[in-house]
Amino acid sequence: MKVSTHQPSGLSAPGLPSPSLFSSLLFSPSLFRPYLWLAAALVASPLLFSSPALAHHFADLGQMKPTLSNGVLSGLAHPLLGPDHLLFLLALSLVALQCRWGWALGLLLVGLLGGAAGLAWPGLPGAEALVACTLVVEALVLLRRLPPVLLLPAIALHGYVLSVPVFGWSTMPVAAYGAGLLLSQGSLLLVALWLLRPIAKRLSPANLRWLALALAACGTTWAFSAWAG
Template structure:
């Protein structure tokens, strides 16, 4: 087995392993700047659906030469707006379904290779980021303003690191002609499967 295939399998296995917890603070609202920062850094990693979405964003964005970094930026901007909406008591109906559904959709785009124009993907990424940000803000509701700021700094930093890091890994392992090859598509399929599991789990909650 080649090094490239080993890395792909290890990467997929890591992402498909169950998370130990969804919140770094064990579900408690952060009360200090350090707790806020750590919560922001850890929340998207410990939430498997959020982590898979970030990897899927990077996988899809890696196929674009000029707009690769634009897509993660729009995702993060959308995430910030979604968090702001939640903290200002703006509800998002069926939020968990939207979070899981957006992951399935982005993963499917990475698998099926549809020729979507960059503006369409940009709108999708911003909207999906909004849904994820709205969900992520739940753990910071009620915290002091400074703690919220530290949480958002951590949230932006870790999401930028994962999305851009995924882009760099794909570009390091694959040439422009092979970035839509089987290993990349398999990784995207794994992310879509994670979303499908969360989507199925979320459906009964709306019944």
């Protein structure tokens, strides 16, 4: 009896699901595929109709005091609670797969510089609407209609808005907030890269255009909502 010595391929660690498992599930011609896309639409719909500005004040919930621990917690949670920031980071992972992923991680440092600018010169008019417009810019970068270098001012603008909740805090809590923010965004970006890499390989140009269109639609909707509000 011949025993197979074939070893499974992939870079996933023992006990962790391979990212190819997710891509094969999403793109397999099974009966469950329509339900998966329906579930994704149901998850995305609250993001489209929610107001991203509501999530930009996590530090104000429960009247959080400017302490080191509260700064870290607020920084960790903020990218997950802001739908515009979350969507920007997820789409950034797709851009990173087209470029070098290290360049995308470096953008997070630019975001911190934008946060420092927000603490030094607060009160930029229309900042929320401009942040929403960065999703349109990112969609055009995904379609290679704009150069990726335009994401530098885009993520700096995100960092500017992210500094609003901690304006007026002392130096150490603000530094803790920045550390939590960098850790949260970096972890989210790395996980998204790990999950989306096999999916991106199977993504047709037509599907990429649909994704970019959805991204631009969210940005446009939120921009009009911010200007109207």
